[in-house]
Amino acid sequence: xxxxxxxxxxxxxxxLTADWSASPGQRIAVIGPSGGGKSTLLSAIAGFIAxxxxxxxxxxxxxxxxxxxxRPVTILFQDQNLFPHLTxxxxxxxxxxxxxxxxxxxxxxxxxxLGRVGLAGLGARRPAQLSGGQASRAALARALxxxxxxxxxxxxxxxxxxxxxxxxxxxxxEVAEATGALVLMVxxxxxxxxxxxxxxxxxxxxxxxxxxxxxxxxxAPPPALLDYLGRK
Amino acid sequence: MASRARPLSLAAPALAVLLLALVLAxxxxxxxxxxxxxxxxxxxxxVRFSVTQALLSAAFSTVLAIPVARALARRRFPGRTxxxxxxxAPFLLPAVxxxxxxxxxxxxSGVLNQALIQLxxxxxxxxxxxxxxxxxxxxxxxxxxxxxxxxxxxxxxxxTRLAQSLGFGPRETFRHLEAPMLREVxxxxxxxxLIVCLTSFAVVITLGxxxxxxxxxxxxxxxxxxxxxxxxxxxxAGVQLLICALAALIAWRFAxxxxxxxxxxxxxxxxxxxxxxxxxxxxxxxxVTPFLTLPLLxxxxxxxxxxxxxxxxxxPAAGRSIIVALVSSGLxxxxxxxxxxxxxxxPKPLIEAAATxxxxxxxxxxxxxxxxxxxxxxPPMTLALPVTVLVNVALSLPYLYRILLPETRALQADYxxxxxxxxxxxxxxxxxxxxxxLARPLGFGAGVAAALSMGDLGVIALFAGERQATLxxxxxxxxxxxxxEAAAAxxxxxxxxxxxxxxxxxxxxxxxxx
Numbered sequence: 175x176x177x178x179x180x181x182x183x184x185x186x187x188x189x190l191t192a193d194w195s196a197s198p199g200q201r202i203a204v205i206g207p208s209g210g211g212k213s214t215l216l217s218a219i220a221g222f223i224a225x226x227x228x229x230x231x232x233x234x235x236x237x238x239x240x241x242x243x244x245r246p247v248t249i250l251f252q253d254q255n256l257f258p259h260l261t262x263x264x265x266x267x268x269x270x271x272x273x274x275x276x277x278x279x280x281x282x283x284x285x286x287x288l289g290r291v292g293l294a295g296l297g298a299r300r301p302a303q304l305s306g307g308q309a310s311r312a313a314l315a316r317a318l319x320x321x322x323x324x325x326x327x328x329x330x331x332x333x334x335x336x337x338x339x340x341x342x343x344x345x346x347x348e349v350a351e352a353t354g355a356l357v358l359m360v361x362x363x364x365x366x367x368x369x370x371x372x373x374x375x376x377x378x379x380x381x382x383x384x385x386x387x388x389x390x391x392x393x394a395p396p397p398a399l400l401d402y403l404g405r406k
Numbered sequence: 407m408a409s410r411a412r413p414l415s416l417a418a419p420a421l422a423v424l425l426l427a428l429v430l431a432x433x434x435x436x437x438x439x440x441x442x443x444x445x446x447x448x449x450x451x452x453v454r455f456s457v458t459q460a461l462l463s464a465a466f467s468t469v470l471a472i473p474v475a476r477a478l479a480r481r482r483f484p485g486r487t488x489x490x491x492x493x494x495a496p497f498l499l500p501a502v503x504x505x506x507x508x509x510x511x512x513x514x515s516g517v518l519n520q521a522l523i524q525l526x527x528x529x530x531x532x533x534x535x536x537x538x539x540x541x542x543x544x545x546x547x548x549x550x551x552x553x554x555x556x557x558x559x560x561x562x563x564x565x566t567r568l569a570q571s572l573g574f575g576p577r578e579t580f581r582h583l584e585a586p587m588l589r590e591v592x593x594x595x596x597x598x599x600l601i602v603c604l605t606s607f608a609v610v611i612t613l614g615x616x617x618x619x620x621x622x623x624x625x626x627x628x629x630x631x632x633x634x635x636x637x638x639x640x641x642x643a644g645v646q647l648l649i650c651a652l653a654a655l656i657a658w659r660f661a662x663x664x665x666x667x668x669x670x671x672x673x674x675x676x677x678x679x680x681x682x683x684x685x686x687x688x689x690x691x692x693x694v695t696p697f698l699t700l701p702l703l704x705x706x707x708x709x710x711x712x713x714x715x716x717x718x719x720x721x722p723a724a725g726r727s728i729i730v731a732l733v734s735s736g737l738x739x740x741x742x743x744x745x746x747x748x749x750x751x752x753p754k755p756l757i758e759a760a761a762t763x764x765x766x767x768x769x770x771x772x773x774x775x776x777x778x779x780x781x782x783x784x785p786p787m788t789l790a791l792p793v794t795v796l797v798n799v800a801l802s803l804p805y806l807y808r809i810l811l812p813e814t815r816a817l818q819a820d821y822x823x824x825x826x827x828x829x830x831x832x833x834x835x836x837x838x839x840x841x842x843x844l845a846r847p848l849g850f851g852a853g854v855a856a857a858l859s860m861g862d863l864g865v866i867a868l869f870a871g872e873r874q875a876t877l878x879x880x881x882x883x884x885x886x887x888x889x890x891e892a893a894a895a896x897x898x899x900x901x902x903x904x905x906x907x908x909x910x911x912x913x914x915x916x917x918x919x920x
Contacts, residue, residue: 222823243829254820259842273834 176219176324176356178382179204180227183211183218190214190377193228194384198323201350201357201372201387205364207402209378210346213358216326219358220249221307231395243272247319248355256301262288262312263297269316287315291345307338311345318349325350327359343369364392364403409518419750421741422760428800429763432775433647436640443702446642448617449625453645455614456543456621460603463542467595470543471550472588474694477687478551489695490555493548494853496698498904499609500861500878501545503897507701508532508541509612510708515699537613542606546599548698553598554811556847557591560816576679587735593656594595594808598765600653605768608863622646623768630774643771650766671868704899709898712891718879719872720896724903727860727877730791730806731907734798735856739848741799742806743814747840750814751822761807764800769864772797777869791872794866798859805858806851811849814840842918849915853908860904877903 177195194203204212217223219230221242229236232246237370248269256265266284267276273351276284288294291311301309310330317325331342343366350357358375361367367374373385378398395403445453467552478490496504511517512532519529532540561583569579588702607623614620619627629639678684733783742761749757780786786793817840825831827840841848870879877900884893 204550220823220827222826241829241832244821247827250826251824254824257821257824257839257843260838264838268828268830268838271885272828272830272838 175231175233177231177234178219179229181218181230183214183338184226185214185223185224188214189380190382190384191228194375194382196356196358196373196385198356199350199354201347201370202359203367203370203372203374203388204358204360204377204382205362205367205374205402206377208362209382211326211382212377213333215375215377215382216249216328216358216360219245219324220247221245245324246322247324247326248320248322249326250277250310250313251330252332255330256304256309258301260300261297262293262299262301262304263406265301265312266297266316266319269319282321284315287318288312290348291315306333307342310334310342314342314345315347318352321353321355323353323355325353325357326357326398327357327379329360329362339366340369345394346371347371368392376402384402418744418754418757421744422748422757425760425803426756426763428796429767429772432772432779433640433643433767435775435778436636436643443644444555444915447644448620449638449642452620452622452625452642453649455535455619456604456623456646457557457649458540459542459610459621460600460606461615462535462539463603464596464600465552466539466543467599467694468592468660470694471547471554471595472592473686473690473890474547474551475554475558476584477690478555481687481691482678490552491690491912492695492698492914493552493555493704494544494857494908495548495905497549497854498857498861498901498908499545500881500897500900500904501606502612502862502863502878502882503861503901504545504701505541505609505612506611506708506885506894506897507705508544510704511538511542511700512537512796530647533613534619538606538619540614541609542599542603544701545609545698546602547694550595550599551694552850553595554588554591556809556850557587558813560812561587574580576683582808590812597653597656598805601650601765604650604653605765607768609698623770626768626770626774630770632837636774636778639771639774641769645767647766650847659763679915690709694845705894705897705901708891708894710895712893712895713898715892716895716899717880717884717892719875720877720899723877723880724899725877726791726874728898728903728907730794730798730876731856731860731904734795734802734859735852735907735911737795738799738802738806738855738859739852742803742810742851743840743844743848745803746807746814749811750818761804763840765827767801769797769801769862772800773865773869776865786869787871787874790866790871791876793869794862794876795859797853797865798862800861802855802858806855809847809851809854810844817843845915845918847915849911849913849918850914853911856903856907857910860907861900 175195175197178192181192182189188211192215204215206212214223218225225238230238236276237245254317255294262272265283266287267274267280268275270280270283283365285297288297291314293308293311293315296304296308304312313330328348331339334342346357346359357370359370367388370388374384374388374391376391376399390401443580478486483544509516509532513519514529522529531537565583571581605623606621610621610624611627614624622645626642629635629642640807743763745757748754772812776785776797780789780793821839830839842854861878863882866876866879867882871878877896881896881900883895
């Protein structure tokens with residue numbers, strides 16, 4: 175279980191608080207106005223920002239001192255999820271062995287993961303030879319290989335079209351199912367939140383509110399969310 | 407985990423302390439030996455001349471390099487690669503040899519004056535302030551061009567493409583893409599050249615001299631060599647240190663990050679505007695090419711006939727020079743990369759100081775200090791080559807650090823978090839991220855370090871006897887003995903070796919990056 179225990183994050187004059195928890199397998203959309211702190215929240219869980227106060231716990235263990243790569247976390251950034259000088263296979267291999275000493279079995283697993291995201295046979299390509307959707311798939315394939323219990327998505331599909339984005343979301347669901355991961359996905363589109371079929375965390379005015387079941391939240395949004403959605 | 411040791415993060419501060427000690431200890435030794443430092447009017451004249459010529463040299467080199475770098479960045483023409491390689495040449499050229507080449511073109515009986523006399527015009531003199539500035543521009547314009555060109559090539563193709571899609575003309579491209587890049591790159595370029603010229607020695611000893619054209623360096627040399635007045639030398643070295651530190655502070659104050667994001671490795675040429683700009687770019691290239699090639703050509707022509715009749719001292723000296731250059735280059739590259747990686751995330755004062763302070767000193771100051779430190783322990787002659795390597799590493803490290811720092815910063819900004827999130831650390835990070843991404847600047851930097859070390863004349867002159875002489879020293883000795891043909895031949899070998907070492911490193915880096 176992921177616990178954010180009276181967490182306070184500060185960057186300059188910006189301040190964000192969160193005090194809630196989420197269980198493995200849960201799928202949580204993180205929505206809210208831009209600049210509201212959605213990415214800051216994910217960065218803190220991934221280990222790129224240290225909490226000003228409060229704790230981040232995974233299964234009861236505080237993870238503040240754990241370095242990003244050793245946290246129970248895989249994160250997909252908005253862009254730059256692949257190293258352009260490495261092949262797709264190598265990029266995926268980093269998820270298994272950062273020193274890239276890949277065994278035949280590792281390569282087999284990589285090929286298998288590529289197949290599962292629809293990139294079979296493209297392992298020898300460089301990222302520049304992939305489309306945006308294919309690059310996202312490759313990054314998801316690496317998440318599949320890493321099989322960390324928390325999957326953080328910081329709007330990695332923002333640049334994709336609606337159809338592709340829906341495909342990616344169902345792929346995320348598959349990956350989450352296969353790894354049993356807790357998913358936290360930043361988005362600005364309530365439709366994405368719906369498609370994730372889980373809960374939603376609304377981040378605004380310096381607070382990351384506890385997750386609420388998405389349909390229920392969107393059916394009866396609190397005033398701040400109503401403002402964000404632009405509905406009367 | 408925080409407890410797991412990260413070799414690079416521990417190595418950098420230790421290295422920085424070592425470098426600071428290497429620079430400060432000799433200064434201390436010189437200072438202690440020379441008690442009661444007091445500078446006379448002649449010394450202050452030297453200070454004024456030093457600053458004037460260095461400011462003029464840095465300004466001309468940097469400003470003139472901008473149109474040349476831009477032309478090279480956005481035009482494709484036959485011989486472009488060769489011209490870029492050639493841009494490395496004058497900087498590789500040992501200063502004594504460069505001066506020989508310039509004398510052959512601009513000297514009393516040089517090509518230019520012969521032409522002027524033919525036209526019935528009065529001859530010009532290359533001696534004095536304008537000669538020193540001319541030589542410094544000749545030596546540093548190409549370096550400035552290459553550094554600025556790297557800045558141009560570092561503008562991501564995505565940004566260029568975005569600019570094109572927004573219909574940017576040359577003016578908007580300059581304002582939104584090129585000007586921010588130049589703002590970041592130029593202060594560093596100007597600072598490096600300013601300090602090169604402040605501490606320049608071989609040029610000034612030939613083209614300067616006398617009460618009106620003596621620099622601090624030359625004054626230090628005269629104080630040590632002719633008067634053995636170490637107090638005065640120490641006083642001058644102190645002034646030198648202050649001036650260079652001030653220059654470093656100014657450049658640091660004005661350098662700001664351009665804030666470009668990463669670009670994927672797609673090959674996309676920069677937009678090449680037509681009209682008068684084509685002519686402008688062409689003019690820049692046509693003007694700079696003979697200025698850079700003619701002096702080199704004259705060294706070649708003078709040196710070739712003497713190759714058949716080389717003094718016996720040349721070949722062993724060449725061997726020593728190659729070893730010194732390779733060892734220095736390897737050590738400098740490793741040290742500069744370590745420091746640049748350590749301050750990639752945010753500037754660290756200790757590391758900045760260690761990588762900048764050597765600029766504020768000079769081969770002669772360091773050499774004199776080390777000489778004084780070694781003398782009580784061993785005959786300095788026996789340590790001539792190791793000391794030369796050490797001083798070469800200290801003196802070329804700032805250049806390599808400046809070359810690598812923007813690259814490690816960009817690497818950190820673009821891929822640092824991704825690499826961290828994948829536990830890509832230690833040797834794996836070096837092997838799979840840093841070396842492949844930085845191969846190009848690393849190759850260039852290693853080449854610069856090798857060439858600087860190959861052509862260095864300074865410390866070795868203070869230390870070496872007959873059996874420790876490096877090739878530049880042999881050239882200087884032959885020149886001093888007025889064996890001009892042999893000197894030119896040895897100079898030609900020196901130039902060829904410097905050039906070959908630089909080319910091998912630079913091409914290696916570019917090939918690894920491709």
